[in-house]
Amino acid sequence: MMSKYIQVAEDENEESMEVPLEEDGTLLLSTLNAQFPGSCGLKYRNPESGAMRGIRLSDGRLYPPDNEWSNRMYVAVFPKEGNKKKEDLAELSSAAALRIKRDRSIKCSDLIVLGLPWKSVEDDLKKYFSQFGELLMVQVKKDPKTSHSKGFGFIRFADYDAQVKCMAQRHHIDGRWCDVRIPNSKVEAKDNLVNRKVFVGRCTEEMTAEDLRSYFNKFGEVVDVFIPRPFRAFAFVTFSDPEIAQALCGEDHIIKGASVHISNAAPKTYDKQQMDTRKGSLNQQAYSQGGYTHTPWSQGGGRGAAQPHIQGQVPPGVPNNMGMSLGAFQLNPAMIAAAQAMLSGQGGWGPVGMVNQPGGPTPVSGGTPLPPPVPTAVEAQTAQPTQQPQPPQSFGSIGSNQVSTGTVVSAGNNSFLGWGGNQGQEVPPHQSTSPGVGGWGAAPPKQGGGAWS
């Protein structure tokens, strides 16, 4: 007995939807497409093999596996990234389009265009930069009062290769040479070391940097290994690929017969209070001891002012002064200082306090010799929790009557999501509420005359 509907979801973890079958028990691809725009097939997880199994498609009909759809959940299949042409993308809508679009532009960032002629307007930029690829956004920064150009602007491409092409050269725009660069505000986030660096706890003294490097190189290119001296039972390993680093977090690995624990080099949450505390005397203390600060384990405990004791709140990898770990190796003052510093709830790795932060502890420039705070100054800066990449903003304002002028969301007339063609018009509601995609610059509501009008 055939069921008249089958359960289909966009993803295994997503909520499923009932999709109607035909009389003959097949599912029309067109029916599937109606609910899952852009989908090209179906699959389901085979419980025996654990693998996904594809559904036969012939002449626009999807056929039940072994003649029985059964009660299982099916997952819509979408074209792989790259198999789609830009033109085709314009026809897609909804979640499928958003997903592909997001994938395509995942590596793109806003680019600043410097040296624009005063007279250049957003439409000029759009015309010029479209030669490199589809544009998602164009802005010319203006004085809000006079609306005169400030001589620079921002653009964003849909495709990373367009961005690369564009940045590979200078640009002659309306009689002036202009430069396109990654904005300073994005640079830190881009090579945010925190995301690429892991904390390796429970290290033994036998583990050399080379040991760690060769071990972790199995997972991905290791670009740095740092072992604080004197020995403190932890280390940092930095990968070139943040994905690798993140994937390893939470795992235990055996190195030289010992179990090490890998965790994020940055706290997941950032607390202004903690940051302020960090800038205080605590850091001085820890710094003077060569202490590092780090709080991957400190969530939910050990925050606030300096704690006189570290009992019961010793981070993993740092032996406490109770129990058997005391005998494992010697506690030294630096370790205690490090633990104290960590437990004081300071966020982020790096030298204690941000040496480049105003108000932070100043690195001692004379007198007290200090151990090398961090491998590089860049790390010190990028280790700040405040500089975690920002999640994309929603398109909220675009869908409202604040529709931005001066903000391009699509090049040409085949507006990808439907906002490109008619600027200033209202966008369908389902687009205005789409979360987590894009978020490139809703321009000031006051500015009149959009780039595309």
Place this chain on the structure above:
DNA sequence: GTTGAGCGTT
């Protein structure tokens, strides 16, 4: 009504 290194009123 001017200007020419920079860094984005959300």
